[in-house]
Amino acid sequence: MLTTNFFPTSVPQRPMGHYAHIVILRETDSYALFQTDGELNTARVQAGITNTKFITRITMFKRKQTTPERLIGRELLRRYGLISGESAPEPKERKTDDRGVAIDAAGLAICDYNVDFCKQCPDCISYGFAIGDAGSEKSKVYSDTAYSLTPFDISHEAFTLNAPYEDGTMSRKGEVTSRINEQDHIRPQTLFPAVITIRDLTSPLFLYVLNNILRTRRYGAQTTRTGTMTNHLLGIVLSDGEIFSNLHFTQHLYDKVASTADFDPTQPVDVQVALGAAQSLLPDLIAADHVAVRQLLIGAELAQFIDELSLRTRDEKGIAELLYTALRDSMGYHAAYIQKKGRGK
Numbered sequence: 001m002l003t004t005n006f007f008p009t010s011v012p013q014r015p016m017g018h019y020a021h022i023v024i025l026r027e028t029d030s031y032a033l034f035q036t037d038g039e040l041n042t043a044r045v046q047a048g049i050t051n052t053k054f055i056t057r058i059t060m061f062k063r064k065q066t067t068p069e070r071l072i073g074r075e076l077l078r079r080y081g082l083i084s085g086e087s088a089p090e091p092k093e094r095k096t097d098d099r100g101v102a103i104d105a106a107g108l109a110i111c112d113y114n115v116d117f118c119k120q121c122p123d124c125i126s127y128g129f130a131i132g133d134a135g136s137e138k139s140k141v142y143s144d145t146a147y148s149l150t151p152f153d154i155s156h157e158a159f160t161l162n163a164p165y166e167d168g169t170m171s172r173k174g175e176v177t178s179r180i181n182e183q184d185h186i187r188p189q190t191l192f193p194a195v196i197t198i199r200d201l202t203s204p205l206f207l208y209v210l211n212n213i214l215r216t217r218r219y220g221a222q223t224t225r226t227g228t229m230t231n232h233l234l235g236i237v238l239s240d241g242e243i244f245s246n247l248h249f250t251q252h253l254y255d256k257v258a259s260t261a262d263f264d265p266t267q268p269v270d271v272q273v274a275l276g277a278a279q280s281l282l283p284d285l286i287a288a289d290h291v292a293v294r295q296l297l298i299g300a301e302l303a304q305f306i307d308e309l310s311l312r313t314r315d316e317k318g319i320a321e322l323l324y325t326a327l328r329d330s331m332g333y334h335a336a337y338i339q340k341k342g343r344g345k
Contacts, residue, residue: 002305003295006238011125011140011333017292018200021085021237022210023249025144025278026060026219027271028332030225031157031185033220040184042152043145045247048255051070053137057250058148058155060192060219066143067221070127073212077121080320084108088116099339120334122208122326126201130264137338141196142242143207147250149191149257149269186227189268192276193249197242204325209312210236211322214306230274233306235282235298241291252285255276291337 008018009071036039041059043154046052050321079082084104089095101118102110112120128139130306196213198206213231220227237243244252257269261291282298298307313317 001126001301001308002203002236002297003238004203005204006294007265007277008200009202010216010336011202011205011329012200013337016200018246019237019239019241019243020198020206021239021243021280022196022198022212022213022233023237023282024194024196024205025193025234025237025275026065027230027232028186028190028192030188030229032190033185034058034064035184040186041149042153044063045147045327046251047151048251048258049248050255051258053270056152057150057185058190059185060148060194062145064255065146065194065196066141069209069212069216070123071113072216073126073208074123075112076211076323077123077327078321081123082323083106083118084110086110087182088112089134097284119338120331121158122323122330125330125333126198126205126209135338136249138203140199142199143194144246145320146192146194146246148186149193149254149274151265154266154268155187156191157185157307160289166288168171187268187273189273191269193253194246195243195249198289202326204329205307209324211309211319213315214310232271233302234275234278235302236294236305237265237282237296238294239286239289240294241289243289243291244285249278249281249285252281285322308325 006018007020008016041061042056043059044054044056047055049267072082078085083105086104088102088110089136094102095104097107097109098122101120102116104110109118109121110116111121111124117124117131119129119131119135124137125140127141128137130136196209198209201209214233216231219229253274257263257274260273260277262270262273279298283296286293286296313322
């Protein structure tokens with residue numbers, strides 16, 4: 001079971017050193033697309049720690065990871081009636097409650113993503129917000145660029161894309177359309193080791209973030225064209241400081257996998273081999289980080305915890321209760337620090 005008494009009973013105003021790390025292996029289940037300016041993002045780095053050969057790896061930037069997970073959480077908050085589904089109203093039509101939070105006709109807080117944050121829901125307090133002169137809140141969910149375990153050459157595939165007319169052809173009135181393009185996609189079963197760090201959130205807010213990660217299935221460029229992905233949970237680490245980086249984790253895992261008998265550098269890595277290697281690495285990697293660890297939840301204990309959490313979140317009453325307790329804690333932080341700060345201006 002997760003040591004819930006490790007977490008603060010309320011979100012503190014200043015950092016208090018309650019670090020909860022979620023270690024995962026992200027696996028593409030279809031042809032995904034993580035790009036900037038029309039090209040896949042890549043980085044030239046060492047293959048491993050002992051294997052010092054430089055290779056090109058596909059990168060998955062921070063926002064490519066947290067934004068889809070954040071949007072899943074917001075979807076649930078709307079689904080269970082904890083925030084409004086309406087867009088931010090015009091200033092002259094804006095109605096607020098006694099805390100200064102914009103509300104709809106039913107009295108629900110309006111939280112319009114990247115437009116007008118409510119500053120009091122689990123999403124705002126966990127992941128942070130910035131509203132120009134209206135205030136900001138630092139994210140308490142830390143992520144970093146993730147790197148593909150395998151090199152770029154065997155992790156991507158180029159596709160020729162076209163946009164036919166409604167009749168299915170590429171010509172109209174005797175003219176052939178030029179709407180043909182070539183795009184690199186990430187191949188299925190490409191692996192991205194990653195660590196998500198949650199700092200100083202209460203137990204309900206931690207579970208809110210964890211549930212978002214476990215539920216999110218689509219990552220990438222556009223909502224309707226994103227690739228599906230599975231987040232394999234490897235471990236949960238409760239400590240008084242941060243642990244290893246994504247790149248460090250990826251390089252150690254590459255060395256471990258490359259030492260297995262069936263490893264072929266020109267072929268994708270067997271997912272089960274990578275999962276087993278990653279789990280065996282965790283204790284040693286954490287021991288080398290010089291942090292005090294309250295709990296390392298892996299293996300059978302982790303599987304039992306996830307089964308119990310899944311049982312809870314598959315039930316509408318259970319997920320509603322989880323979201324409500326997270327909202328209670330986020331509203332408590334809003335009342336103690338954000339609302340008070342706003343009134344002091």
